[in-house]
Amino acid sequence: MSAGRDVKEAYLSVRQDMAAAALAAGRGPDAVSLVAVSKTHDAPHIRPVLAAGHRVFGENRVQEAKQKWPALRADFPGLSLHLIGPLQSNKAAEAVALFDVIETVDRDKIAAALAVEMRRQNRWPRLLVQVNTGREPQKAGVDPADVPAFLQRMRDVHGLQPAGLMCIPPVEENPVPHFQLLRQLAGAAGLAELSMGMSSDYAAAIAEGATLVRVGSAIFGSRPAARPGPATLPA
Numbered sequence: 200m201s202a203g204r205d206v207k208e209a210y211l212s213v214r215q216d217m218a219a220a221a222l223a224a225g226r227g228p229d230a231v232s233l234v235a236v237s238k239t240h241d242a243p244h245i246r247p248v249l250a251a252g253h254r255v256f257g258e259n260r261v262q263e264a265k266q267k268w269p270a271l272r273a274d275f276p277g278l279s280l281h282l283i284g285p286l287q288s289n290k291a292a293e294a295v296a297l298f299d300v301i302e303t304v305d306r307d308k309i310a311a312a313l314a315v316e317m318r319r320q321n322r323w324p325r326l327l328v329q330v331n332t333g334r335e336p337q338k339a340g341v342d343p344a345d346v347p348a349f350l351q352r353m354r355d356v357h358g359l360q361p362a363g364l365m366c367i368p369p370v371e372e373n374p375v376p377h378f379q380l381l382r383q384l385a386g387a388a389g390l391a392e393l394s395m396g397m398s399s400d401y402a403a404a405i406a407e408g409a410t411l412v413r414v415g416s417a418i419f420g421s422r423p424a425a426r427p428g429p430a431t432l433p434a
């Protein structure tokens with residue numbers, strides 16, 4: 200069996216599981232979007248998923264996305280590219296030019312840099328705020344207690360409209376309480392988008408109200424272990 204067919208079948212199986220999880224939670228089949236996380240995988244691995252009609256992808260590094268996606272975008276109109284990794288303010292211009300959704304806004308410096316670039320480029324990616332639900336010192340994200348104030352500063356100081364929240368629960372913990380906390384915070388703030396759930400727990404996240412799940416290895420297979428994980432802060 201070719202790698203391409205493996206990836207396509209894995210993709211279709213994730214879609215099926217997602218639909219079943221949505222149904223079980225009494226949610227419509229379109230209530231949850233799949234962000235196919237293609238980081239570290241090259242275009243030949245991504246194309247089968249594009250060919251199957253999928254158009255929403257996640258990358259965690261601006262440089263890597265910039266190398267891979269412009270050519271694919273030319274071949275597959277209607278793409279939506281999500282930045283799911285930490286953003287440095289000196290990459291804000293490239294991020295605004297490249298991404299349709301930036302899921303990892305977590306401090307004023309980034310919000311300010313994005314605001315400047317969005318106006319300058321007249322491009323308006325949707326913005327999610329990353330929340331460090333586990334309060335892990337090494338992990339990016341706003342402290343849960345600071346979420347309301349940060350959202351307010353995004354609006355009032357930076358003139359940005361956050362669309363929702365995103366979290367990466369601690370690896371060793373049951374993710375469900377983290378999903379519930381994220382939903383609670385978004386509900387209190389009147390935000391619609393909830394990006395939570397990865398390969399190992401997207402069904403649980405859908406049960407807790409995820410509107411976006413970010414699934415990588417369950418579709419594309421395992422990644423080389425050498426790269427720093429998603430939790431690391433920008434240097």
Ligand SMILES: *Cc1c(COP(=O)(O)O)cnc(C)c1O
Pocket residue numbers: 236238259283284367397398399413414415416417428429
């Ligand atoms: C890599 C990554 C994912 C996907 O992880 P899998 O376990 O491979 O599904 C999801 N979210 C973020 C932020 C990531 O960096």
